[in-house]
Amino acid sequence: MGDQLTLPQDTPEWKGLRVTVAGLGVSGPPAARVLHGLGAEVTVVDGGEGPRQQAQAAELRGLGVTVRLGDGQSLPEGADLVVTSPGWPPTAPLLVTAAAAGIPVWGDVELAWRLRRPLAATGEPAPWLAVTGTNGKTTTVQMLASILAADGKRTAAVGNVGVSVLDAVLAEEPYDVLAVELSSYQLHWAPSLRPHSAVVLNIAADHLDWHGSMEAYAADKGRIYQGNQVACVYNTADPATEELVRAADVEEGARAVGFTLGPPAVSQFGVVDGLLVDRAFVTDRHKNARPSPAATPVGAAPRHTATELASVDDIRPPAPHNIADALAAAALARAYGVEPRAVRDGLRAFRPDAHRIALAAEVDGVAYVDDSKATNPHAAAASLAAYQPVVWIAGGLAKGADMDALVAGAAxxxxxxxxxxxxxxxIREALARHAPQVPVIEPADGQTGAPAMDAVVRAAAGLARPGDTVLLAPACASMDMFSNYGERGDLFAAAARALAGSGSA
Structure with missing residues (x-):
């Protein structure tokens, strides 16, 4: 981030406070630097002793921070507060010890929330529009930031994506409003968080090894609705998200706002005749549901009870899950007060990150699409729903996920x-049960990296026909064969482009 980091003045609450920062991951070093700058006595602990940890430790020690490597399980004596990396589960011995001793445990999001500073214009800190869900978080929060920017707001996509949330709240030039992506881990460790408005996009089994159960995972996702001031946005196609809204303790006047891929009911966002429309933040919203597109042009004052926001064609690519993400982003933006025209302009300006249903190549009438970011069955199902017929490239580390529902739906x-x-x-066994007619091959046994992906793409090309899509939507993590999902997608795209260069598929 280009903004210079500016710390609040030292206060008695921070000066001399003995804080343990657990973990030298992405969030640990920034938290340690901020806390040290506030006057706290900081000790960082991490179980690793590799080159990365040694380099980070040297930098922090140069500032006067105590760093203890090779032991991430013991709580330093006298700790008043623990700030944990979000990936540390509640069962980690250090965190168990802290909880038993009554020592507060925060994540970096909680720390950032407590360090917010009032804006000169309002006297209040910049509001947070918060996004979580099993899938679609990054796309939605980036769409939201693009919409807010199109409305003239100084904003950023922060949290689990983009700018560090600590950097954002301490930026020298303050932000008007923040689009905040939050994982279930971050929400677990953020007990004071109270967003302006928030959305849970969807709930599907994921990270159950960390949370311990589906119920605990969903409950942590639902924390995002606590204390919402204006809108709790939910997915009408996923009843679990609405149940989380019903269970939330919100500020008086906060509303439940649904989004749907069909025509919206009262207090919903939806799609009518290829248009994204708002039937929540409009006058006389309880009246007619179906707008006249000609009667309510984008940017004009609504004359009907649903306001046109944008066209489905303004979303790239217009896959169903991308449209759903756009509706969720629009709902949060409209809850904040964004004008309709900004929704359209922001969606038009948005470009998805790499490895999210990205067209890599077209060879002999076959499209090669990289959705390497589809690392669980729920994400893969959304990707598969956007194409037909599909030669599906799938597999990796399943993280305990069940594949039957995914395969049965995609068959x-x-x-x-x-x-x-x-x-x-x-996946092979699920295909045998639910799609026995589908040919299955496994061409990369024992290979990893580029040789494996080259073999996979050549095999897929041999199975595809003109008009088909070869889709990398693995439904699994990548680390058994690749460094990460990004490398997996990059190698897929390179192999697909190599087919185009060879002149044969």
Whole structure:
């Protein structure tokens, strides 16, 4: 980030406070630097002793921070507060010890929330529009930031994406409003968080090894609704998200606002005749549901009970899950008071990150699409729903996920499946149960990296016909064969482009 970091003045609450920062991951070093700058006595602990940890430790020690490597389990004596990396589970021995001793445990999001400073214009800190869900968080929060910027607001996508949330709240030039992506881990460790408005996009089994159960995972997601001031946005296609709204303790006047891919009911956002429309933040919202597109042009004052915001064609690519994400982003932006025209302009300006249903190449009438970011079955199902027929590349580390529902839902769309990775057997078995007619091949057994992906893409090309899509939507993590999902997607795209260069698929 280009903004210079400016710290609040030292206060008695921070000066001399003995704070343990648990973990030298992404959030640990910034938290340690901020706390040290506030006057706290900071000790950082991490179980690793590799080159990365040694380099980070040297930098922090140069500032006067105590760093203890090779022991991430013991709580330093006399600790008053623990600030944990979000990936540390509640069962980590250091955190268990802290909880038993009554020592508060915060994440970096909680720390940032408590360090917010009032804006000169309002006397209040910049509001947070918060986004969580099993899938679609990053796309939604980036769409939201683009919409807010199109409305003339100084904003950023922060939290689990983009700018560090600590950097954002301490920026020398303050932000008007923040679009905040929050993981279930971050929400677990943010007990004081009270967003202006928030959305849970969807709930599906993920990270159950960390949370311990589906119920605990959903409950941590639902924390995002606590104390909402204006809107709790939920997905009408996922009843679990509405249940989380019903269970939330919100400020008086906060409303439940749904989004749907069909025509919206009262207090919902939806799609009518290829248009994204708002039937929540309009006058006389309880009246007619169906707008006249000609009667309510983008940017004009609404004359009907649904306001046109944008066209489905303004979303790239216009896959169903991208449209749903756009509706969620629009709902949060409108809750904040954004004009309709800004929704359209922001969606038009938005460009998705790499490895999210990105067209890598077209060869002999076959499209090669990289959705390497689809690292769980719920994400892969959304990707598969956007294409037909599909030669599906799937597999990797399943993280304990069940593949039956994914395969059963996708079966009618599949031309063939090309399986990779340590847990490919789970998908193979699900295909045998639910799609026995679908050809299955496993061409990269024992290979990793570029050689494996080259073999996979060549095999997929041999199965595809003109008009088909070869879709990398693995439903699994990547680390058994690749450094990360980004490398997996990059190698897929490179292999697809190599097919184009060879003149044959």
């Amino acid at each position: 009618p769309r599949l031309r063939a499946a090309v399986l990779i990775g340590a847990d490919r057997g789970l």
